[in-house]
Amino acid sequence: MNADPRDEDDTELLEAEVPMHAAGRRFDQVLAEMFPDFSRSRLAEWIKxxxxxxxxxxxxxxxxVRGGEPVAVLVKMETETRAEPEDIPLHVLHEDEEVLVINKPAGLVVHPGAGNPRGTLVNALLHRDAKLAELPRAGIVHRLDKDTSGVMVVARTLRAHTNLVEQLSGREVHRQYVAVVAGPMIAGSTVDAPIGRHPTDRVRMAVVANGRPAITHYRVREKFRAHTVVECRLETGRTHQIRVHMAHVRHPIIGDPMYARLTQPRGATEALSEGLRAFKRQALHAEKLAFAHPATGETLTTEAGLPADMQHLLALLREDTEAFNARGGR
Known part of the structure; x- marks a missing residue:
């Protein structure tokens, strides 16, 4: 039986010469300029x-450095992903040699972990492209919560992984979401509130004074009598950011099991009441993702329409609002 290639390190020796104009500068800084396909942290680890x-x-x-010295870098493409490949269908929105963009369904966990070693997005990605096992987190550079649907980009090369991580940290990636929230909203705004672990419930996140900076821009897309559809744009990417920020401004996301409670509008239609009770996940969808392609630098924009469950929820909200208006607002 052939050995699993994911159990072996794939190495490559890169050789170059320090430019003379770099004389006097730090080795790690010069190395980062000489080999821009690798992150500074990765290069620093290789130096050490x-x-x-x-x-x-x-x-x-x-x-x-003095300038003119030879440099040798043994690139280690270590197998960092130990998950097993699984034939799980993926809805691919874009694919080329550098990146893979998918539309993740609600209910699909991104990374294997305690309680879910199989059936995750990582398992599915490894089945589609075994070489992703050589990349950190199988090429995943950002994540969506299990019950959040929508667009995700996956790097297929180390160059793309490094580039996309830098774009995300530099706030250069456009990430646009759609959420259905409780309560009528008049206008959009920006939530600029730091997020960290909840002081007493370590499973939850919260707006806390010593949290990490978090900024969410939102605008009203559609109004109902007791709910609102908002378009959210992330400037930062903290855990549960949109969910926490919407709850913070007293408009929690419908169906959110962690940051919202089920509330029924007075006089709601029976269909809406049943629909709200049946909606068991946060009504949050990553609608649009735009970034500079790691190889060409050209803007790559991908979009995913609302999933069926959110479309059904919006239909119920529209019917309820029409019925309410037909009763003269009673």
């Missing part, structure tokens, strides 16, 4: 481990 040598010697990252 002796996998990146300056003039044939292991040196400290802050070592000053």
């Amino acid at each position: 481990s002796g996998d990146a040598l300056l003039d044939g010697k292991q040196v400290r990252p802050r070592e000053a």
